[in-house]
Every structure is written in C-alpha cells, then in structure tokens.
Amino acid sequence: MMTKYFGTDGIRGRFGSPLMCPSFAFRLGCALGDYLQQLRPGERHSVVMGRDTRFSGEALCAALTAGLNQAQVEVYFAGVVPTPAVAKAVLDYQADLGIAVTASHNPSCDNGIKLFDHRACKFEEAQELGIEALVDQQADAPAEWPQPSFTKINSESDYVSHLQSLLAKDSLRDWDVVLDLANGATVHTTPAVFQRWGARLHLLGDQPDGVNINDGVGSECPAQLARAVLERGARIGVAHDGDGDRLVVCDETGTIVDGDVLLAIFGRYYMAAGALKAKALVATIHSNLGLDCALRDAGGRVERVGVGDRNVACRMRELGANVGGESSGHIIFSDYATTGDGLLAAIKIIELMCQTGKPLSELRQEVTLFPQCTLNLRVADKIPLHDLTGLQAAIQEVEAALGEEGRVLVRYSGTEPKLRLLVEGPTLFEVEQALKSLEIAARQELSVIDS
Structure with missing residues (x-):
C-alpha cells in the first residue's frame, strides 16, 4: 500500500500547499500525539524538534508543537540544527520521537518534515501509514490554537562536542579547508568542529537569511566549492545540503569526488582494517557497478536496496x-550515528587521509567507476512496466549484450511523472547505444512529453 503524505524521506512540499502549511502541521502534531498514546497509553511522552534556516520553519515548528501539546506531549526544541543532531538528541534525551523540519537540498520555497522513532531511526512505511490514518481522523485545524509550549535545549553543543572528539585537537593545524554550508543548518556546527582541529577555514554559504538556503550554494551547486579549493590551495572542500545529512567533497585538484567513489574508499579501507562488519557495504540500486567491483576486489560485497x-x-x-x-x-556510519551525517562522513574521509598520508586525489584514483548514462522521460501515464512488452524486450537484449560487465535500471520516479533509464557498461559508446535503444522502445509504448 502506497503512502499518500510521506515520500522517500518524510513529508515534503511547497510551503503554503495543503500538505505543507501550519494547519496541516497542527493536525500532524495532533496525530503524532495520538500515535504516541497508542504506543504507551497513559504515559507521558517527549519529542525532540529542530529545523533548518528556512523562513517557514518557525511557523511549522510552532504548529507541530501546538498539535503535540494537545496530547500533553513535552517538546524539546533544539532550534536551528542539522538533522543528524536531532537524531542524536532523541537518544540523549531518551525521547519518544524526533522531528526535523527541513526540505534538505530543496529551495527555500519548499519545506518538509522528517520523523525519527525512539531509536533515532527513520520511520518505516508501515508506521507512516498508521500516522497518515491518524492524520485523516483529525478535525480541521482551528483558526487559532493555544500558544505552543516547549523546552529549549542546546543539542547543538552536544552534537559539536561529540564530533570534535573524533579527531585530536589541532590535528589539522596545517590544513586549509573550504566549507560550503548551503546557508543552512550546519552554518554554526561544522565550522565549530573544524576550528577545534586548527584548520584555516574558508567559508561559503555562511550567511543564512531565511530565503537563501541552497540558493546557488551547497551540495547541489559544487562548482564554486571547486573554484575556492583551487584559489585557496585547500586540501579538501566540503559542501553540505540544507540540513547537513549529506555532503559533496572536492579534492585538492578541484575535482568533485563521486559519491560512489567515497563509498568505495570507505569500504576498501574498512575491509583492509578488518572493520567492515558483515564484510558488506549497503548501497542503493543507483550506485555504480564499479562500487561492487571495488568491494569484491577487497574481499567484501555490496548489498543493494531501494x-x-x-x-x-x-x-x-x-x-x-x-x-x-x-x-x-x-x-551512514552506524558505529557513530543512526542516520546520514555529512560532517561525520567528512571526518571519516579526513581521518583516512591522515592515516594513509595520501591526498584525496590519490585515494579517489584507487577506484574506477563504470561509464554510466541516464535519461529521464516525462510521461503522461505510468503504465505498469511489465505491460510494456517492447521495452521489456529491449531491456533483455541490452542485459544480454552487457552480461556481467554492465547493468540496466528502468523505473518510474516515486515523486514525479517520469520514467528513469540508467545503463552502465564497459565503454561509453556501448552505454550510449544501449540507452538510445531503451529510449526508442519506451517512446514507442509511452506518451512522452517533450518540453
């Protein structure tokens, strides 16, 4: 059964739309209060809440809090903090729930709501379906609701102290580091951590004003990060998204390091140190086949998920x-955190650079990715893929031609009316030809909207 409010990472949408406005947030808060009462009837419950720098975050947090208050839920408000700091605070305060009000890498006109359970793990789909049912049972939000009641907490300090402890004080005193903070939730936390290590910092996207989050800065716009690394002679550049749960990294030559290359580096060196538990690295169906080869050569394996x-x-x-x-x-480094954390990932790559004595450019060249091409086709209708016999035949033909030296991924987007095509193979020419054959087959059976 498909969720109707939740997407792949919480609820997200344009602020002011029916699913991302104070009225909906109030009803969601009421529903979450009911959900907690169902889990442990008659007991007192607590929730940790934080947000990014979007102008709409304050109103959404106030509405959520007011809704939670209807069920006598105690709200610990962390203010503007990275999403992984919210997850950590759930454990620190032994809360029943964590809420991060953020739309991650989206523009400031959007906002979103991410939920964590008492383990600081993101909700599973079955839990989301249950919450959606409770939302639908709520009455319309009143024109006015009581002033929200909450307790302010300093989870930012706890989060910073935790990450500062992972490297020795002044261990980066000879380093120049460029940080792009996306005018988002990491604007205070990431510089504070690096300052303890003595690095000379060069900051981008560090002047949030409520509307400039992700506006030409951050992980979605890494070009200026690369330029700044070259201009400053930095050893590394790190860019966050709006809520700090992911990163983009640039090496000292101004080259953006592919996310799959980072995963492969971590996997290989963890395997070499005997530290990769289960001898497995978990990645999604989008990760490059080169990641599998890198882990296999190191004696490990890649486990793929949606x-x-x-x-x-x-x-x-x-x-x-x-x-x-x-x-x-x-x-995700589950020895240290329950969820993705861009700053933690940056720390772990810097740790490897220090341990090996190798610059990031040398580490990235130890991994080879397969040539990959992708194409997104906007379609009028999402006809079930198994009914597209011509496309299925084309997929089988491509897969047979590539064998074990490539792969094909064809799926509909979960949030947009798009068919996504991906092909990897041993040469760029073969990949481009294969993708073209899939596109032709798709266009013959689907109504493709060219814009």
Whole structure:
C-alpha cells in the first residue's frame, strides 16, 4: 500500500500547499500525539524538534508543537540544527520521537518534515501509514490554537562536542579547508568542529537569511566549492545540503569526488582494517557497478536496496553492517550515528587521509567507476512496466549484450511523472547505444512529453 503524505524521506512540499502549511502541521502534531498514546497509553511522552534556516520553519515548528501539546506531549526544541543532531538528541534525551523540519537540498520555497522513532531511526512505511490514518481522523485545524509550549535545549553543543572528539585537537593545524554550508543548518556546527582541529577555514554559504538556503550554494551547486579549493590551495572542500545529512567533497585538484567513489574508499579501507562488519557495504540500486567491483576486489560485497537512506539504514541493521549510503552523499556510519551525517562522513574521509598520508586525489584514483548514462522521460501515464512488452524486450537484449560487465535500471520516479533509464557498461559508446535503444522502445509504448 502506497503512502499518500510521506515520500522517500518524510513529508515534503511547497510551503503554503495543503500538505505543507501550519494547519496541516497542527493536525500532524495532533496525530503524532495520538500515535504516541497508542504506543504507551497513559504515559507521558517527549519529542525532540529542530529545523533548518528556512523562513517557514518557525511557523511549522510552532504548529507541530501546538498539535503535540494537545496530547500533553513535552517538546524539546533544539532550534536551528542539522538533522543528524536531532537524531542524536532523541537518544540523549531518551525521547519518544524526533522531528526535523527541513526540505534538505530543496529551495527555500519548499519545506518538509522528517520523523525519527525512539531509536533515532527513520520511520518505516508501515508506521507512516498508521500516522497518515491518524492524520485523516483529525478535525480541521482551528483558526487559532493555544500558544505552543516547549523546552529549549542546546543539542547543538552536544552534537559539536561529540564530533570534535573524533579527531585530536589541532590535528589539522596545517590544513586549509573550504566549507560550503548551503546557508543552512550546519552554518554554526561544522565550522565549530573544524576550528577545534586548527584548520584555516574558508567559508561559503555562511550567511543564512531565511530565503537563501541552497540558493546557488551547497551540495547541489559544487562548482564554486571547486573554484575556492583551487584559489585557496585547500586540501579538501566540503559542501553540505540544507540540513547537513549529506555532503559533496572536492579534492585538492578541484575535482568533485563521486559519491560512489567515497563509498568505495570507505569500504576498501574498512575491509583492509578488518572493520567492515558483515564484510558488506549497503548501497542503493543507483550506485555504480564499479562500487561492487571495488568491494569484491577487497574481499567484501555490496548489498543493494531501494532508493532512500532509510532503506540503507534498515538493511544495515538487518545485516549488522556499519557502513552504507547513497551516491548522493548520504553516508551512514552506524558505529557513530543512526542516520546520514555529512560532517561525520567528512571526518571519516579526513581521518583516512591522515592515516594513509595520501591526498584525496590519490585515494579517489584507487577506484574506477563504470561509464554510466541516464535519461529521464516525462510521461503522461505510468503504465505498469511489465505491460510494456517492447521495452521489456529491449531491456533483455541490452542485459544480454552487457552480461556481467554492465547493468540496466528502468523505473518510474516515486515523486514525479517520469520514467528513469540508467545503463552502465564497459565503454561509453556501448552505454550510449544501449540507452538510445531503451529510449526508442519506451517512446514507442509511452506518451512522452517533450518540453
């Protein structure tokens, strides 16, 4: 059964729309209060809440809090903090629930709501369906609701102290580091951590004003990060998204390091140190086949799951694995955190640079990715893929031609009316030809909207 409010990572939409406005947030808060009462009837419950720098975050947090207050839920408000700091605070305060009000890498006109359970793990789909049912049972939000009641907490300090402890004081005193903070939730936390290590910092996207989050800065716009690294002679550049749960990294030559290359580096060196639990790294169906080859050559394996860091984290728990992530830069180190954390991932790559004495450019060249081409086709209708016999035949033909040296991924987007095509193979020419054959087959059976 499909969820109707929740997507792959919480609820997200344009602020002011029916699903992302104070009235809906109030009803959601009421529903979450009811949900907690169902879990442990008659007991007192607590929730940790934080947000990013979007102008709409304050109103949504106030409405959520007021709704939670209807069920006598105690709200610990952390203010503007990265999403992984919210997850950590759930454990620190032994809360029943964590709420991060953020739309991650989306523009400031959007906002969203991410939920964590008492383990600081993202909700599974069955839990989301239950919450949606409770939302639908709520009455319309009143024109006015009582002033929200909450307790302010300093989870930012706890989060910073925890990450500062992972490297020795002044261990980066000879380093120049460029940080792009996306005018988002990491604007205070990431610089504070690096300052303890003595690095000379060069900051981008560090002047949030409520509307400039992700506006030409951050993980979605890494070009200026690369330029700044070259201009400053930095050893590394790190860019966050709006809520700090993922990263993009640039090496000292100004080259953006692919997310799958980062995963492969972590997997290989963890395997060499005997530290990769279950000898498995968990990645999604989008990760490059080169990741599988890199782990196989190191004696490990890649376990693939559906799109979304929630799916990665869930499979990691099932396997007992401790490293996993998405090529987009959501990387999870479960020995240290329950969810993706861009700053933690940056720390772990810097730690490897220090341990090996190798610059990041040398580490990235130890991994070879397969040529990959993708195409997104906007379609009028999402006809079930198994009914597209011509496309299925084309997929089988491509897969037979590529054999074990390539792969094909064809799926509909979960959030947009698009068919997504992906092909990997041994040469770029073969990949381009294969993708073209899939596109032709898709166009023959689907109504494609060219814009």
